[in-house]
Amino acid sequence: MDQPSSESTRSENSKFTLEICIDNWDSAKAAIDGGANRLEVCSALGLGGLTPTRGLLIKIRDYLSQKPKTVHVAAMIRSRPGDFVYSSDEIDLMKMEIETLHDVCDSFVFGCLKVTANGEVTLEENHCRILVTACGSKPATFHRAIDVCSNPEVTCVDIISLGFKRILTSGGAATALKGIEMIKSLQASYGDKITIMVGSGVNASNVPQIYEATKVLDYHSSCSSEHVSSIDSICGQIFPSGVSKWQITDIEKVIAMKKIIQEIEKQN
Template sequence: MIQLEIACFNPESAILAAQAGADRIELCDGIEVGGTTPDLETTQKVLTQVPIPVYVMVRPRGGDFVYTDAEFQAMKGSITDFKKLQVHGLVFGILKEDETLDEERNRLLVALAHPIPCTFHRAFDRVSNWETALEQIIDCGFTTILTSGTKANVVEGIHELQAMQQKAANRIAIMPGGGLRSSNVRQIVNTTGVHFVHSSAITDGGTIANPEEVIALKKESNA
């Protein structure tokens, strides 16, 4: 059974996605910049209203994934706060200015989050060498990589996703996301062999997941 994670930017979207059959929620703020850290009140609300696992984004701002010391401290504070709320997972990623992985900082955040599982988000698609970064991310202790195959979307990156899945060799979950829709998810799953997929399921340009798209994503990914 292919598992479906839905990126949600408000409680309403999370509730609708769960009701429509999503297996997991990625909770974010800042839809206009592709996701930032949600506030504690919103996170608590979603945790009490949604009966499926909730992974929470830890990203202090939009833009690149190279962070100042102050931003890194803010990320540490967010992880500590979310642990107290007993979130089910955390989503983050830090790079260096040369587009390589910041192993030291990522490792520190994964250790701080323990035993909560951590997803390395689409900062992965900015790295200069994905094969090297993949091994480093595994070594840091992440359990999942969210990626479009380093391309603009999952369709363009389908062959890279296939290669990533093979190289990962069940050591970490490769989760395609970025332009993933019910119209292409079957092709992505069948070609790559992944077991988890990610989509916002937003079809109208707004901020709310479309329940019909969630249902179609789930059906098509397991067809």
């Protein structure tokens, strides 16, 4: 795509990065206009994020071509909801998805796990290697699959050795605040070798606390609010949640989070 494919997303002379995860056009536009440095583009964020459509990535690319600033576009590669233990056929499909989207994004996001004979959850190196190779020169981020691994620190070493450039993590907990000690440890031990990005429950109110404890520079959030359908009264009677109500990135939340990050940077 027209945007640079470098993993670096430090813009406006900032050492911090704000990544917004989105799964629809309105959210993408709000994130870009609100000041995001990166987009993690998915479909079905309500299912944890699946591979996005090519059409959405093209529309984002075309919108960014009219903007003076650079926004890095990362595409989620996840062929189904559920866990991160994939069959060979699923890896073939995910490889095809990377190849199909390769010219309309700057990087890719995925993670593959396995369960060992003694019941430990760890990296599936062969599957990860296939997908990293398919990315070619485009960087790969290992997503929050690391948070269900039995030993995140050992997994981090393996992720680095496979050539991933970034890890998204909540520190092995449901939220980043609950996993703050693990995030701190990962940043201290490996932050000079790979970018550690904090996600899950991250917002403008807790970024200062997370930064103070971990010194992480990269933050991931949806900055979303619930959107209610104009035909909610009808949809709600017939369809499950997700048809009458869904999440959309709130530009005011993006602006607020960007402002907090800029304030932290000025103080440090």
